[in-house]
Amino acid sequence: MSDPAPAPESKPKVKDDTAGATEASNHIQIHVVSQSGDDVFFKIKRNTPLSKLMRAYCSRAGVDISAVRFMFDGSRVREDMTAEQLEMEDGDEIDVMAEQVGGQ
């Protein structure tokens, strides 16, 4: 088993302020945590499709959206779902898993 925390590439926590400083409580903060433990957080409206967050994450992380899977409580998150539908709460975490392949 390899060490899951390689030091050199851990990114600093980044805060997404684009949603404005203190909006009404229909905004919640969602952490997006990669398999290597990088934690980025976004503010998003409860009724905004999570595709917005997913795409923002991918462009920031420099990965193609087709190469990652977003998971909440062990299940895949679809792009058209909202935080409201998934009953997400402020501070909840979405995990990002990379594509897996196999053939041999």
Added chain:
Amino acid sequence: MAAEKKQSGRVGLCTLGGTTLLQSELELLDDGAWLNDNIISFYFEYLVRDVVAGGDGDGDGDGDGLPVVFLPPATVFLMTAVPDPSMLAPSFEPLGLGKAKQIVIAVNDKTSLTDHIGGSHWSLLVYSAEDRTYRHYDSAGGCNAAAAADIAAVVDFFVTYNADPPVSNEASFVADRNTPQQRNGYDCGVYLLHFAHCIAAGEPVTARPDRLVAMRLHVRSVIDAIAAEQRE
């Protein structure tokens, strides 16, 4: 409208459960291509919807237990990637692992937490609650034996988490020796899907190896049918 969309391959083709298949991923079903986790997740969703017929999978039709639970690759990877599975266990309870009669688990040998894409071999692990056994179906000898044993240990943590009454007996791990074997370097994902289909249908994995030849076409036709159904 003249210019073809540059990103048309990334357009979602159809969606089942949480899994959206992309147009570009259909190429993975061509002969010789390796399957990715998304195709496997999609096929698992299809098995749950169309093949695991109502009931509890024991064939007596009395529905006295819960049906088969399928764990797709991303969920399995997430379970094994966290340093402490007890952090995840409470939020995973809705998956119903503690109550399932059988759990069908996609095994991949990817271990790197930093690679964006990884793995080289797929196999299938099936947990049976009745005899507390994890049986490993590997189409390439024991290639994935180590990965499967690690995954079985982690999944068993979730299976026994908060169990009522508590589970006292140790689970056993068995490498199935009658598993059909692939004769090439690219079909393991296809074998995994075939094995999973057998389990979903309540058959032994050795049933109908003849279906393996046309498995890629079968998966393609399942996807085409679902895509057509969603276009309507």
